[in-house]
Amino acid sequence: MPDIFISDIEREEKPKESQPQPDIIEKSKDHSHNPLSAFMFRPKNIDFEARDKDEKIVLVLRRHPITNLGWALIALLMILVPSILSQLKVLGLLPFNFRFIAVFVWYLITSAYILQNFMNWFFNVQIITDERIVDIDFTNLIYKEVSDANIDKVQDVTYKMGGVVRTIFNFGDVLIQTAGEVPNFEFEAVPKPNQVAKILQDLRLEEAQEAVEGRIR
Amino acid sequence: MNAAIPIIGISAWVIVKIFILIGLLLYSVFAFVMVKQTKLMAETFIIRYSSYVRLLVYLHMAFSVFAFILALIIL
Numbered sequence: 001m002p003d004i005f006i007s008d009i010e011r012e013e014k015p016k017e018s019q020p021q022p023d024i025i026e027k028s029k030d031h032s033h034n035p036l037s038a039f040m041f042r043p044k045n046i047d048f049e050a051r052d053k054d055e056k057i058v059l060v061l062r063r064h065p066i067t068n069l070g071w072a073l074i075a076l077l078m079i080l081v082p083s084i085l086s087q088l089k090v091l092g093l094l095p096f097n098f099r100f101i102a103v104f105v106w107y108l109i110t111s112a113y114i115l116q117n118f119m120n121w122f123f124n125v126q127i128i129t130d131e132r133i134v135d136i137d138f139t140n141l142i143y144k145e146v147s148d149a150n151i152d153k154v155q156d157v158t159y160k161m162g163g164v165v166r167t168i169f170n171f172g173d174v175l176i177q178t179a180g181e182v183p184n185f186e187f188e189a190v191p192k193p194n195q196v197a198k199i200l201q202d203l204r205l206e207e208a209q210e211a212v213e214g215r216i217r
Numbered sequence: 218m219n220a221a222i223p224i225i226g227i228s229a230w231v232i233v234k235i236f237i238l239i240g241l242l243l244y245s246v247f248a249f250v251m252v253k254q255t256k257l258m259a260e261t262f263i264i265r266y267s268s269y270v271r272l273l274v275y276l277h278m279a280f281s282v283f284a285f286i287l288a289l290i291i292l
Contacts (some may be wrong), residue, residue: 010284035265047263095230097291101237104284108244111277119270123258136262141247141254146261 019180036122038062039191041199048127048134048147051129059199060130063121063189071117084169091204116141126187128196130203134201135185149185151177151207157200159193234292243286248278 033044040046040099051057067160082103091099120138127134133154137145154176160170172193176185190196255274259267 044267047258048264049261058292076239095287098230098233101284101288101292104287105237105241105244108284109278111280112248115270115273118273119255119258122267122270124265125262135277138258141250143259144261 032148036065038064039195050134050148052131055091055129057127057129059196060128061122061187061190063190064073064169065121066171068117068121068187070114075110075114078106078113080152081165082106085153090184108212120200126185126190128199128203130206133178135186135187147185149176149181151200151203152211153178154204155179155198157173157197159197161193174200229291234288237288237292238280238285241281241288245281245285248281252278257284 028216033040035046038061041058043060046057046060048057048205082091091102094102099112123136123138125136127136130151132148132150134148137147139145156177158175158177160175161170163168166172166189169191171191174187174190174193174196176187177183178185187193187196197206252271252274255271259271
């Protein structure tokens with residue numbers, strides 16, 4: 001028998017259960033687990049001091065490896081200096097024992113120069129997790145600065161690429177303005193700045209979605 | 218070496234040696250600071266290969282101490 005009257009209550013559609021958004025970021029393909037990479041997407045075996053238990057690392061960035069070229073060339077020159085000086089008979093002016101110590105100490109200083117610059121590149125990283133942005137800076141041997149801001153505090157993301165080298169090797173600066181205590185984050189000379197900006201944008205959307213659905217941690 | 222010009226009764230090379238030893242002592246302190254800093258870095262950002270970097274820094278410190286001892290003996 002056809003229904004003559006259907007109650008409004010019954011007709012009301014059941015509200016759709018909030019489906020967890022398919023992870024937008026999962027679609028990206030640039031997975032890299034090489035610890036020497038400058039663009040590590042969803043890396044494994046990487047952690048940082050202040051990470052929360054449920055926090056997932058989305059992206060780890062360093063300066064593009066090509067930015068190491070300057071100090072690498074200087075280091076190469078430093079390695080060659082003793083040979084050049086001995087060719088020019090300059091070292092011959094010193095007694096043997098002093099000459100030996102001078103060359104030994106020179107290579108010690110060269111190794112310190114290489115190690116210092118390498119560590120400066122290796123440990124100065126920017127980490128983007130699903131919850132926040134963390135910037136780890138070691139400016140010299142005795143200075144460490146770690147700043148972070150929640151993703152929902154990000155107000156504006158700008159990236160800039162300019163110059164021949166940066167265009168060829170696809171790297172640039174990403175400037176992130178936040179409403180937090182640290183007003184700006186600048187990721188200098190990071191690879192694929194357009195992808196970094198896109199990932200940040202996706203994370204912001206995801207965070208906004210979570211806020212609407214009340215899934216905020 | 219013996220031909221060095223004597224300054225206030227001692228050979229100029231002895232003065233050079235003292236300066237080298239002071240320099241190497243300070244360098245060893247610097248190498249030690251480097252070890253401490255690397256430890257701090259590796260604790261802040263935990264990544265594969267950091268143990269190799271730490272090993273290199275330890276080797277650097279060992280060589281700097283060795284250089285000091287060597288200079289003390291052969292100069």
